[in-house]
Amino acid sequence: MHSFDNGPETLVDQILEALLATAPLARLDIGSGGRVLMRDDWSPQSGKVALISGGGAGHEPAHAGFVGHGMLTAAVIGDLFASPSVSAIDEAIGAICGDAGCLLIVKNYTGDRLNFGLAAERARERGLEVEIVLVGDDVALPGAAQPRGIAGTVLVHKIAGFHAERGESLAEVARAAREAAARMRTIGLALSAARLPGRPVRESEPALGLGIHNEAGARSVAPTSAAQAVALVLDALAVNGGQQRWIVLLNDLGGCSPQERALLTSEVLDQLGLARIARLVGAAPLMSALDMHGFSLTLLDSTPALIEALEAPVRVPAWPGVITPHAAQTRTAARSTPDRQPLGRRNAGREALIRAVAERLIESRDELDRLDAHSGDGDAGSTFAAGATALLQALDAGTLPSGEDAALWRAVAALLEARMGGSSGVLLSILLTAGAARLAAGGDWLEALETGVERMRWHGGAAPNDRTLLDALIPALHALNEGGGLDAAAQAARHGADATASMQARAGRAAQVPEAAQRGHVDPGAEAIARVFESLVSQQSGTRP
Amino acid sequence: MHSFDNGPETLVDQILEALLATAPLARLDIGSGGRVLMRDDWSPQSGKVALISGGGAGHEPAHAGFVGHGMLTAAVIGDLFASPSVSAIDEAIGAICGDAGCLLIVKNYTGDRLNFGLAAERARERGLEVEIVLVGDDVALPGAAQPRGIAGTVLVHKIAGFHAERGESLAEVARAAREAAARMRTIGLALSAARLPGRPVRESEPALGLGIHNEAGARSVAPTSAAQAVALVLDALAVNGGQQRWIVLLNDLGGCSPQERALLTSEVLDQLGLARIARLVGAAPLMSALDMHGFSLTLLDSTPALIEALEAPVRVPAWPGVITPHAAQTRTAARSTPDRQPLGRRNAGREALIRAVAERLIESRDELDRLDAHSGDGDAGSTFAAGATALLQALDAGTLPSGEDAALWRAVAALLEARMGGSSGVLLSILLTAGAARLAAGGDWLEALETGVERMRWHGGAAPNDRTLLDALIPALHALNEGGGLDAAAQAARHGADATASMQARAGRAAQVPEAAQRGHVDPGAEAIARVFESLVSQQSGTRP
Numbered sequence A, B: 001m002h003s004f005d006n007g008p009e010t011l012v013d014q015i016l017e018a019l020l021a022t023a024p025l026a027r028l029d030i031g032s033g034g035r036v037l038m039r040d041d042w043s044p045q046s047g048k049v050a051l052i053s054g055g056g057a058g059h060e061p062a063h064a065g066f067v068g069h070g071m072l073t074a075a076v077i078g079d080l081f082a083s084p085s086v087s088a089i090d091e092a093i094g095a096i097c098g099d100a101g102c103l104l105i106v107k108n109y110t111g112d113r114l115n116f117g118l119a120a121e122r123a124r125e126r127g128l129e130v131e132i133v134l135v136g137d138d139v140a141l142p143g144a145a146q147p148r149g150i151a152g153t154v155l156v157h158k159i160a161g162f163h164a165e166r167g168e169s170l171a172e173v174a175r176a177a178r179e180a181a182a183r184m185r186t187i188g189l190a191l192s193a194a195r196l197p198g199r200p201v202r203e204s205e206p207a208l209g210l211g212i213h214n215e216a217g218a219r220s221v222a223p224t225s226a227a228q229a230v231a232l233v234l235d236a237l238a239v240n241g242g243q244q245r246w247i248v249l250l251n252d253l254g255g256c257s258p259q260e261r262a263l264l265t266s267e268v269l270d271q272l273g274l275a276r277i278a279r280l281v282g283a284a285p286l287m288s289a290l291d292m293h294g295f296s297l298t299l300l301d302s303t304p305a306l307i308e309a310l311e312a313p314v315r316v317p318a319w320p321g322v323i324t325p326h327a328a329q330t331r332t333a334a335r336s337t338p339d340r341q342p343l344g345r346r347n348a349g350r351e352a353l354i355r356a357v358a359e360r361l362i363e364s365r366d367e368l369d370r371l372d373a374h375s376g377d378g379d380a381g382s383t384f385a386a387g388a389t390a391l392l393q394a395l396d397a398g399t400l401p402s403g404e405d406a407a408l409w410r411a412v413a414a415l416l417e418a419r420m421g422g423s424s425g426v427l428l429s430i431l432l433t434a435g436a437a438r439l440a441a442g443g444d445w446l447e448a449l450e451t452g453v454e455r456m457r458w459h460g461g462a463a464p465n466d467r468t469l470l471d472a473l474i475p476a477l478h479a480l481n482e483g484g485g486l487d488a489a490a491q492a493a494r495h496g497a498d499a500t501a502s503m504q505a506r507a508g509r510a511a512q513v514p515e516a517a518q519r520g521h522v523d524p525g526a527e528a529i530a531r532v533f534e535s536l537v538s539q540q541s542g543t544r545p
Helices: A011-022 A086-096 A110-125 A152-165 A170-182 A226-236 A258-272 A304-311 A348-363 A365-372 A380-397 A406-419 A422-440 A445-460 A470-481 A485-502 A524-541 B011-022 B086-096 B110-125 B152-165 B170-182 B226-236 B258-272 B304-311 B348-363 B365-372 B380-397 B406-419 B422-440 B445-460 B470-481 B485-502 B524-541
Strands: A025-029 A035-039 A050-057 A074-080 A102-107 A130-135 A184-192 A246-252 A277-284 A293-301 A329-332 B025-029 B035-039 B050-057 B074-080 B102-107 B130-135 B184-192 B246-252 B277-284 B293-301 B329-332
Touching: A011 A025, A011 A035, A011 A050, A011 A074, A011 B258, A025 A086, A035 A086, A050 A086, A050 A110, A050 A152, A074 A086, A086 A102, A086 A110, A102 A110, A102 A152, A102 A170, A110 A130, A110 B422, A110 B445, A130 A152, A130 A170, A152 A170, A152 A184, A152 A246, A152 A293, A152 A304, A170 A184, A170 A304, A184 A226, A184 A246, A226 A258, A226 A293, A246 A258, A246 A304, A258 A277, A258 B011, A277 A304, A348 A365, A348 A380, A348 A524, A365 A380, A365 A524, A380 A406, A380 A422, A380 A524, A406 A422, A422 A445, A422 B110, A445 A470, A445 B110, A470 A485, A470 A524, A485 A524, B011 B025, B011 B035, B011 B050, B011 B074, B025 B086, B035 B086, B050 B086, B050 B110, B050 B152, B074 B086, B086 B102, B086 B110, B102 B110, B102 B152, B102 B170, B110 B130, B130 B152, B130 B170, B152 B170, B152 B184, B152 B246, B152 B293, B152 B304, B170 B184, B170 B304, B184 B226, B184 B246, B226 B258, B226 B293, B246 B258, B246 B304, B258 B277, B258 B293, B277 B304, B348 B365, B348 B380, B348 B524, B365 B380, B365 B524, B380 B406, B380 B422, B380 B524, B406 B422, B422 B445, B445 B470, B470 B485, B470 B524, B485 B524
Parallel strands: A025 B329, A050 A074, A050 A102, A102 A130, A246 A277, A329 B025, B050 B074, B050 B102, B102 B130, B246 B277
Antiparallel strands: A025 A035, A035 A074, A184 A293, A246 A293, B025 B035, B035 B074, B184 B293, B246 B293
């Protein structure tokens, strides 16, 4: 299976069903059984010119996606890549055309020309006023006697729709549509041809000037970037160095990703230059060729009247609107972080404690890395050691405000976020940042730790017994809270860390590792916390553990 | 080359450049160099809650495509599939958050949780009011402690944006966003994983519950149709038989064609049933995974308040709007074709002429087919013979109004269009239909032929000397016009047909065939016309040619 597909038999009808269920359209039931979708608010007695387009299916959203107030009155849809029957077009004209007459907008393919043409002759023979506008915007084959109609047709729909909605006569609407069609040129470039439902995938080379029915390209190309692809298309469109400004239509032939559409837009804006682009339509799929991986670019010589016609609001399922490209705007952020504070007091006792903890963590690097190899990527020790090294460097440089409370926590939080790396650095930074706020609000260190742990739990999503550093930290805080002092806290942390050897990870990376691989091994984060408390006890008592 | 791509280094910045040039957004210049896009009309003094979202790039249009009036205030964008830095988020909050506070809408991934979380703690520590809503709508892994945030996040953007725009407090906006997030569930299905720019294509199997960063799916699946794919997703979403109505989001993960989006829409509407779907968003790419060929479906338990919030108008680049699906409407065409006329008079002499012409064409089938093999698909003779057979059958049945003028031409035109096939049948039908109109308006047969030829030329696009049947027909009409009678017309047609052997085709299928293959062979259409005139002469003179 290569696509989301229910087979070729039901494809076209299902596409139209989706549209009928989601848009203000009605299916016109005609004797011949053909497919006609029309505005559900249309009356042939409206006094306005009816606009009918259509052709083979497989070009969605064209054409039915452009039916509605301000664009087409109806679309007549054939089978995949096959013109609708004369009878279907004929019956659609008969049901839709009123006294104001009807304009048929037809892409220039023999099947469409002849079938729409005969239907028009029949309608005229019955006394209806019918005009045809042929669109042949494809410049892939220079000098072609009958250039094909491709994506530019959608602009003709929009322009004719504007004039018809204003109540202009059939002759006026047809003239506006023909003038627009004569002012545009389009070419496409595709990396691969469309996959036809129910047919084997056809290998195909990138080509310039592919047809929208998988017709062979005018020539093979081999762009190695989006930039080159756009340059090839602009070259084929013979963009000159003059002053002409264009209305540009960037059409996704069906297989481009959102990112590719954005890249192609960026390249078109850059390479054509904002000064030459009066308006932009797209990038969007407007006239697709199933999932053809490619795009087409249409240049319409811009006039104020054309811009007015294209910008008028419509109520149709698929018109993407008109953009006026402009230079990127930049705002400069007012620096909201406070100005650099004076360093603040220092405290030699606290600095000695911090140094002891940092050195202990650096000594523990390899052991913690080995523990982490059972449940993570084996770098927990290196991560803690990196944070500890940053602390030692700050101590050596004398840049830690160790005699302040909130300022110290804030400074350590910033160091750990910037230098420690990994989730642990951010989590500890969250703890310390939230704790700093508590300290600044008048809390003591224990309250700050508790606030910090609460915020760390909220952001990290881990609970006790999830095999994280919380399983050492929370028991330690509990012991402190009960007045047990550092010794009791260190014992609680050690006990908690040891217990992680029998826990199943439920948060962080270790949650993706099988339980058996972790069992019997202590969580490295909890182990680090236990060692932090042990080193605090040792330092306080003047001995090394 | 597998995609329109300029390499991974510039991808994200170029995507944002396209957006900045086409939407009312501004880039926020921040000290850390991170990527922040914001509404260009935003003031922190607006008294409204600021909404900030973001995450890794590669999910376009999320998130920057949803920045604007009524949705997000700003988006902070990381590298491809990588969370933005704490500093970038921190600086964005600092520049954007005013007295009304700021809500961070965060998809539930460790990197995003922690980086947005720490930035929020820092902002709070500076005295700003900041709340976080975590979105974890992915139900791919049942019972997951930390379900991932995927496409449903976009609905949270819209709902929070509505409440913020109304001037509600931070607590109220956050509550509305959290309630919506708690009421939704999403799962995705993809046929193939995303291609990462600059990395080799990874072969992948279709899977249910893929992550939007190419995380492995919850399980492999092998849908053989769009119908099965949608059924698998609905099954995984545990859609029950109850009465709950949903707001449904159908998200293209980036690689679906317009036709696939329509098919999937049709299947979702059919399989869920219109009665269960309060509103539909999409099908559209909203939270893509580069070009991942797949879709996700989000079900949000519907309430009137949620519908109001989702339907409120916004001015953002990529919100597709909300659809109320409905039963398809059908209109029955008032039959505009005239009621069946009484047959009209018949004329034995004319019937004998028609029969002679028809028999001559049937006899000529193989010869004309052989001529056509030089320039077409070798069926011109069969085509003319099919039309002739239909005429003989009508004569035998006595159903041709051979004694009337316009009615006879109209009847033959209808027969040829319906039974002859190919372009020739339609072209001759155009000639006869336009001619019938001329006859009805009082013209004679020669005038009718001239009008018909003129219309046939207009619709077919062929000119004299283009190697078509016109090269026999026009000289014949010229001879008749000069009063030369049928003999002179037949000689002129023969002379014109013979001359096509040295002409180059410029219209129709033969235009695609090399000149050398055609040279020396008469055009089969012109030959058929010559034989028609010859048979008329023979019949008139009572002899067979």
